[in-house]
Amino acid sequence: MSVTSDMMASYRSPRAVVRRRLAMGEREDRAFAILMAACCVIFVSRWPALAREAHLTGTELNPLLGANLFALMFVLPLIAVSLAFVTHLILRAFGRKQSSFGTRFALFWAMLATGPLYLLVGLVEGFIGEGAALTIVGALWFVAFLWIWVSGLVEAGRASA
Numbered sequence: 001m002s003v004t005s006d007m008m009a010s011y012r013s014p015r016a017v018v019r020r021r022l023a024m025g026e027r028e029d030r031a032f033a034i035l036m037a038a039c040c041v042i043f044v045s046r047w048p049a050l051a052r053e054a055h056l057t058g059t060e061l062n063p064l065l066g067a068n069l070f071a072l073m074f075v076l077p078l079i080a081v082s083l084a085f086v087t088h089l090i091l092r093a094f095g096r097k098q099s100s101f102g103t104r105f106a107l108f109w110a111m112l113a114t115g116p117l118y119l120l121v122g123l124v125e126g127f128i129g130e131g132a133a134l135t136i137v138g139a140l141w142f143v144a145f146l147w148i149w150v151s152g153l154v155e156a157g158r159a160s161a
Helices: 003-009 014-022 028-045 047-057 061-093 100-113 115-127 132-160
Strands: none
Touching: 003 014, 003 100, 014 100, 014 132, 028 047, 028 061, 028 100, 028 115, 047 061, 047 115, 061 100, 061 132, 100 115, 100 132, 115 132
């Protein structure tokens, strides 16, 4: 299936999608491409909020975009890999036998699969601003992210066993 079809299928059955993706083999280049695509989607989702901030504060938009580009395309991947590593160590400490690739892939896939919801978060933040709507949409994104991530971790553990 295509990546976009798998992203939408992840909301219905995330374990099946992760199982199918892991069956393609452990390829770090594929996992890294998924991570970078997720970071790119998150970067694009920040544009409306940054434009709003620049307009309301009277600052230049370009420095805001540059800082976010650096943070989301260079720093966020390092944080994501570190979070996956810590998650792998914690799962190992609790006796889960799963590969570090499976742990990384589950996190990266959750980041990419919830990209459309994060785009919605960015639109709400940019057009409506802080408030109840942003909190609700942000909570919806967070619940979907956790569900896909934890389901992916479970499936990665089963695939490694």
